[in-house]
Amino acid sequence: MPRFHFHHTAVRLRFSALAITTLDLPTLQAASGFHPSQQPEVLRLTCAFLRKTGQLPRL
Numbered sequence: 001m002p003r004f005h006f007h008h009t010a011v012r013l014r015f016s017a018l019a020i021t022t023l024d025l026p027t028l029q030a031a032s033g034f035h036p037s038q039q040p041e042v043l044r045l046t047c048a049f050l051r052k053t054g055q056l057p058r059l
Helices: 005-017 025-030 039-052
Strands: none
Touching (some): 005 039, 025 039
16 A cells, blocks of 8 residues: 555545646645635645645655
């Protein structure tokens, strides 16, 4: 099983609920290309994923 499979699956479901399919880190970090009303949630979910997986300090 991949290292962050549980967290990845959970965040993918949350993004799917927002009809977001682009999950590459540069896009998610900038929240670019998303409707302005979605941008805060995209950033919140991205940061939460990075924090839970211990990857936030690496950025």
